[in-house]
Amino acid sequence: MMASPTNILGQSNVFARLGSIGKAREAGILLAFILVVAVTTTKNPNFLFSTDGFRDLLVTPALLMIVAVGQAIVIITRNVDLSVGSVVGLSAYLTGRVFMDMTWLPWPTVFLLGVVFGALLGLINGALVAFAKVPSLVITLGTLYAFRGINVMWTGSKRINASDMPADFLALGTSAWYRIPVITVIAVLVLAIAGWYTYTQRGGRELYAIGSDPDAANLYGLKVRRRVLSAFVISGALAGLAGVLYAARYGTVNSQVGLGLELQSVGAAVIGGVAIFGGSGSVFGAAIGAFLLLTINRALPVLGVDDFWQRAVVGALIIGAIVLDRLAANRQIRRLVALRDLDQQPGDSDSDRDRELPSDNTKAVNNV
Amino acid sequence: MSTNSAVKAAQPPALELEGVSKSFGSVAALVSASLRVEHGSIHALIGENGAGKSTVVKIIAGLYQRDGGTFRYRGEEVNFTNTAQSKDSGIAVIYQEPTLFPDISVTENIFMGRQPTKSLGRVNRTLMRAMVVDLFSQLGVKLDPDRPTRGLSIADQQIVEIAKAISLDARVLIMDEPTAALSGVEVDRLFKVARSLRDEGRAILFISHRFDEVFELCDTVTVMRDGEYIATSAIADTTVAQLVRQMVGRDISTLYPKEVAEIGDDVLVVSKLNEPGRFHDVSFTVRAGEIVALAGLVGAGRSEIAQAIFGVDSYESGSVTVNGTQLRKHDPVAAMRLGLALVPEDRRKQGVILESSVARNITLAIRQSLRKYGLLRAQTENAAASEWASRLEVKTSALDATAGTLSGGNQQKVVLAKWLATNPSVLIVDEPTRGIDVGTKSEVHRALSRLAGNGLAVLMISSELPEVLGMADRVLVVHEGRITAELDRAEATAETVMYAATHRSAVA
Structure with a gap:
């Protein structure tokens, strides 16, 4: 008799395994990433083992990774931020401009300024989405063009060169910490904080709830607007950070910085298992997705695949990831429903008795 | 107690x-x-x-x-x-x-927004789960706290x-x-x-x-x-x-007079229609000139029955016969060809195209037959539309005004006109006057009544008792997917219909 409450616990093993599909998903992407690196390295050992190769492997995806983490947070709330590429461009240019025009400002202040500027642009997106109730796809498509337009108008045909920026700042883009590029260290730190927040904090958990069912979130009395707004601010701030780091790393900034990053970041998130309709996935998946996406881009030429096919491979990867998710989700639903029926079917009278067991137990205990 | x-x-x-x-x-x-x-x-x-x-x-x-x-x-x-x-x-x-929240575990669903926390504001998953296990044993239910609520x-x-x-x-x-x-x-x-x-x-x-x-x-x-x-x-x-x-307990006024019509032969015969979980063993007939009401509470399965008859949805067993020809199940095109018309419940979603003109809306279902050399001329369209618009007294500034500018009642008349233009022998209307002001309501009722008078067989789904009692020659009461009573005009009162609508067994 006393065993019945532990039934609840016993059953959960099955679900622990089901739940691990999510984790398995990230593991799968990581495996694919390792596979790509391994295959390419066998073809050309320099891909991994040369100093430059190792450095490129870590530093190339770092900027996309930062943007993809922000994108994932937005997508989890069942929104999308298509303006991130333009935000990266605008913050990168702003950073350079401030260095040129206000040479007296210490570089960390300028660094911070770029991030805050990105956050402000994110605030514009978020406010329009949360308060004007216009779908984020439309709003951020609009700001994608608007921000880029401002950028082009402001930059004109000028551009910012490495000589316009302080050496200490530029060193950020080139220096390394125990052979790991500083930019990559920053990206990993961002990932760790975002991952910690979305997994352990109430606010982070609410992002998932909102994306899972926005109407239910309203009925629950969750602060939907504030959360969605902050998701866009985070995404904007991270895009701003990526813009600043772009300036540090490449040293030249024109009006075309960050072009196309919006779709790459959405792609990275989707490949990494963030459901496009919100509610599931993780920033870790999106980060690994960013690594896989850009590493494949670099690996294919090494493997002798021509340009056209490189794009096709990336496309296939995104479609494959979505199809895989759909299949896994369908299988999970079937299994969940099957488990429920299993729970209720075996002879109606039997399951009735089962259901009543625990309450009889508690009554017996109470009587004692 | x-x-x-x-x-x-x-x-x-x-x-x-x-x-x-x-x-x-x-x-x-x-x-x-x-x-x-x-x-x-x-x-x-x-x-x-x-x-x-x-x-x-x-x-x-x-x-x-x-x-x-x-x-x-x-x-x-x-x-x-x-x-x-x-x-x-x-x-x-x-x-x-x-x-x-379907993607989120049962445990987190219970505590979302107020999860117990430990240091640094971290959600205390172990404690939260233990609390749920406790709650479930208190309620005497067996549910896995870790599974997502989807399914x-x-x-x-x-x-x-x-x-x-x-x-x-x-x-x-x-x-x-x-x-x-x-x-x-x-x-x-x-x-x-x-x-x-x-x-x-x-x-x-x-x-x-x-x-x-x-x-x-x-x-x-x-x-x-x-x-x-x-x-x-x-x-x-x-x-x-x-x-x-x-x-x-309100007066069933004579707001909805149905004109006396000559009742003809069986036009629509539904026999033992069955779809598990939706409706069971549904049989009835509608004769020419007759208005038969499907009464019952919202969610009793009336719209589902109508949609199965029209072929929008499929059914497991049973048959639907129109004028002696059996309909293929799940084939609305064939149903339309045999003279069935369905005016759906949700006017805005399934009935009117608000952005199109009144004339275009009315001729929507008959466009194929109006065209000449593959072209549809505005003149032909307007001619066909104006006939029905005047017969149903659609109040519009012009036939080429967009349907969205009409009042709810007149939109409903446009939908009716659209289906009547196909010259049906059976008209199924689902909640014909929902969301329509009282004045226009009786106009819709008059239109329906006159149509029956001209020999149309009408099956009307309605949740409004006065409408059912005023309009119908016969009332079929549906409760949880079954017909629990069939009442003729004399037998149908607010009490008998409401009783049958709320009880699983039929009135004795």
């Missing part, structure tokens, strides 16, 4: 509404609602569709704000402006369709909602038709849980359409009608007949 009178006297009622009113634009949803729910009591709130029960629930939950009247919660006047406030004060609402049956989802209410230590639980989607066993389990909550001194407001359940579970009952409070009585002191009278 087991209400404790000592408890009652000691504290003010859990919920007390007096003369609460609420309007949406010009439509008054509540005129004067009153309700008094005591602690340790299961209180039933009953009334016809549109009586205002859901509006009352939404006002208590803070989803709507009242326009007038008083609302006291545990003796104090309150003005909730959102659901978080009512929840924090200890009011939990369990909706007919629970609203859970849970409605009954289990309600259990999750109830667990949430208990974890909030809610003093008032409102259940809005919780049994509508449950099987017998599940209803028993829910009732057991409800009784034990009552015995703990919580107040439960139970909204239901099923009298047997009201009498089995509740101790007090309040009846509402047309947004007004009618009566509150102890269950022991009332009867089904009395409640029904209170629910429908």
Whole structure:
């Protein structure tokens, strides 16, 4: 008799395994990433083992990774931020401009300024989405063009060169910490904080709830607007950070910085298992997705695949990831429903008795 | 019953509404609602569709704000402006369709937004899970706390909602038709849980359409009608007949006169139509010149039956015959060709194209036959449309005005015209006057009546009793997917129809 409450616990093993599909998903992407690196390295050992190769492997995806983490947070709330590429461009240019025009400002202040500027642009997106109730796809498509337009108008045909920026700042883009590029260290730190927040904090958990069912979130009395707004601010701030780091790393900034990053970041998130309709996935998946996406881009030429096919491979990867998710989700639903029926079917009278067991137990205990 | 009178006297009622009113634009949803729910009591709130029960629930939950009247919660006047406030004060609402987050675990669903935390504000998953295991054993249910709620049956989802209410230590639980989607066993389990909550001194407001359940579970009952409070009585002191009278007790006026028509041969014959989970063993006939009403409560399965007949949805077994020819199931094109027309319930979604012109809307279903050399001329279109527009007295500035500019009643006439232009022999109309003002309502009724007079067989689904009683030659009452009564014009009264609509077995 006393065993019945532990039934609840016993059953959960099955679900622990089901739940691990999510984790398995990230593991799968990581495996694919390792596979790509391994295959390419066998073809050309320099891909991994040369100093430059190792450095490129870590530093190339770092900027996309930062943007993809922000994108994932937005997508989890069942929104999308298509303006991130333009935000990266605008913050990168702003950073350079401030260095040129206000040479007296210490570089960390300028660094911070770029991030805050990105956050402000994110605030514009978020406010329009949360308060004007216009779908984020439309709003951020609009700001994608608007921000880029401002950028082009402001930059004109000028551009910012490495000589316009302080050496200490530029060193950020080139220096390394125990052979790991500083930019990559920053990206990993961002990932760790975002991952910690979305997994352990109430606010982070609410992002998932909102994306899972926005109407239910309203009925629950969750602060939907504030959360969605902050998701866009985070995404904007991270895009701003990526813009600043772009300036540090490449040293030249024109009006075309960050072009196309919006779709790459959405792609990275989707490949990494963030459901496009919100509610599931993780920033870790999106980060690994960013690594896989850009590493494949670099690996294919090494493997002798021509340009056209490189794009096709990336496309296939995104479609494959979505199809895989759909299949896994369908299988999970079937299994969940099957488990429920299993729970209720075996002879109606039997399951009735089962259901009543625990309450009889508690009554017996109470009587004692 | 087991209400404790000592408890009652000691504290003010859990919920007390007096003369609460609420309007949406010009439509008054509540005129004067009153309700008094005591602690340790299961209180039933009953009334016809549109009586205002859901509006009352939404006002208590803070989803709507009242326009007038008083609302006291545990003796104090309150003005909730959102659901978080009512929840924090200890009011939990369990909706007919629970609203859970499908991707998230049962445990987190129960605690979302108020998870227990440890240092650095981290969610304490271990503690949270233990609390859920505890809650479930208290409720006597077997549910895995770690699974996502996607795929849970409605009954289990309600259990999750109830667990949430208990974890909030809610003093008032409102259940809005919780049994509508449950099987017998599940209803028993829910009732057991409800009784034990009552015995703990919580107040439960139970909204239901099923009298047997009201009498089995509740101790007090309040009846509402047309947004007004009618009566509150102890269950022991009332009867089904009395409640029904209170629910429908208005004059069935002669607002809806059906013209006398010559009844002809069987046109539509439905025989033993069956689709598990939706409707069972449905058989009836509609003859030329006759208006047959499918009456019953919202969700009884009437629209499902209509859609199966028309072929929008499939069915498992049975047959549909029009003018002697059997219809293929799940084939609306063939149904249209054989003279069937369906005017759907949701005008805006399924009936009118608001952006198109009136003429285009009317000719939509017959465009193929109007074209010449593959082209459709505006002249031909207008000619065909104007005939029907004038016959149904569609009030529009011009035939090329967009349908969106018309009033609801005239939009409905446009939809009717569209289907009548196909020259059908059977017309199925689903809630023909929903959301239409009273004046235009009778115009729609007159149009339907005249059509029947011309020999059309009409099957009308309606949730409005006066409409059913005024218009129909025969009334078929549907309850939970079955026809529980077939009443002719003389037999059909508000009481007989309402009784059959709320009971599983047919009237003797």
